[in-house]
Every structure is written in structure tokens, then in C-alpha cells.
Amino acid sequence: MGYNLPITGICSFGKYPIVTDLDTVKADVAVLGIPCDIAVGFLSGSRLGPRRIREASTQYARGDAGFYDPERDETYLAAPWKIVDCGDCGIVTGDIDATLASAEKCVRKLADSGAIPVIMGGDHSVSVPVASGIAGLGSAHVIQLDAHLDWSRGVGAQRYTNGTPMRHISQMNHVTGMTQIGMRGFGSSTKADYAEARAWGSDIITGREARKLGAEGLLERVPPGRNYYVTIDMDALDMCQAPGLASPVPGGLDFSLLADLLEGICRRGKVVCFDLVEVAPQYDPTGATPRMAALIMLHFMGFILKEREKEKNERH
Ligand SMILES: [Mn+2]
Incomplete structure (x- = not known):
């Protein structure tokens, strides 16, 4: 086969091995796409997120050697850590209930396998089956x-939109609390939604506060020592850093703050699952958004496994 260059071969996430039979996953991290964007009210297109993120990610593939980061002077994701790409869960065109049920089943299989589920949306409705799919891992802080609170009640009889996932997730028994970071912008959510989220017990930190606090200050607001499920809506980032989204908003976070925060979260407790949603690549002719998404995923996977590495070394 010759050299395994990024431009050759089959386009899996990070060029990691493909395992599409979810009953046979044996890995530390399992990447899965949920290409569903039928819950979006305005700009659809995030169904193409997983495909474009995979394509962008191949450029960075480093295989068993892992990734050296000169800023942290660490090598991440090197062997023997095993990462696999499980492809996409099945979706049912036009049927949100069937699609989310399919997604939940897939996420549960990954969680049961012992791998850390890493999920690519899709619109933010896919976080509902992600959160319910990891219930077997025990209680979790979210x-x-x-940019948005995502605590709306939905539209008419439709309870699942990309503006409702956090309300659904707050009702799950295994969810013990929530830290919501980056909210901003005119019309992001109603005053009543904010009041209800706060009354439920959520800690809401606006985009302006987040930039002021920095990663260290933000981490102090996260309850320590918990299992964390982290959901990254790419519109948390400033719209100039990630314009290919269903609902881009200015005044957001930049990559460095986000990366420092994700790294700190891994030290604060145990990240058991994360998802990254809302990349709609067709609105970004530069291709920067799926590229940013791929790099955020690789960094976060690296930070998570680095902490597990340190734990193992301390035990020996
Ligand atoms: Mn969202």
C-alpha cells in the first residue's frame, strides 16, 4: 500500500480504523456521526457535518505516533490508545422520533462497550439521545x-428542535446538574427560559462573562470530581472562527480559551462522553468550520486520555 498519507485511503475520522458493527467495538474512544438536521427551524445543513469533519480530520492524522503539542510539550493520542470510527447511526428521513431512537440505541452500545463515545452532529437535538444513551454510565454533570440556552419548549407539537435539548436533558434522572457557558446575543432564548433553567438549578455563564473569567475562572464554576458529559455547540465559538453553522453569533469564545477550558475540565473530573454539534459546512466556503471541529475533537480526546494516562501512571 505504500505510505499512509492523509490524502490517500478511506476517509474515516482521523484516519482511525473503521468499526461499523457496534456490537464488536473494542476501543478507548469510539467516534460516531448522527447526521440529522431535521430539528432545525432556519438553516438546515448540519447533516453534512460528520462527513466534512471526517474529511478535514484526515489532514491531521498521525496514527500510532500521536500528536505532539509544542505549547503543552506533550504527545497526545499515541498508541496503545485505540480510537475507532464507527461511521454514522441510521437516520429516518423526516422522522425525528425514529431518528433519535436510532441514535440512542447506537450511543448506548458504544457506552456499554467501555469506549468513550465521541459524537458528531447533526443539529443540537442529537444531544438528547446522546445524554440518554449514556445513562448506564451513572450520574453525570452536564x-x-x-451561544444559546436551548431550553425552549419546542414548536407546536414538536418537542424536539435544536433549541430544546437542554430542557429534555434536565429531566433525565442521571443528570445531576448543568453548567451552561457562552450564552449571548439578541433573541438567543426567552427570559422565561432563562428563569426556568435557573430555577431548575443550572449555572448559566454568558459569553461576555466567560471571556472575562477565562479558563481558570470558568473551571471554578464547574462542580469538581464529577462525571462530565460535555456538549459543544460550535456556535459557542465566535462566528468569525466558525461561520459554517445553523445559528452563528458574534461575541463568542476563541479556540485557545475553548481548548484551555476543555483541558481543565479533564483535570477537574472525569469526562465520560462528549458531542460536537451544529457544523453546517455549506455556509462556510473557506472550510474552516469543519477543520476547527476536527481539531477541537482531537484536542479534547487527547486531553481526556492524557488524564487517564496520568491516573494509570500514579497507580503503578
Ligand atoms: Mn445549541
């Missing part, structure tokens, strides 16, 4: 990075 950390949401987003």
Missing part, C-alpha cells in the same frame, strides 16, 4: 458550550 457542561454545555453554546
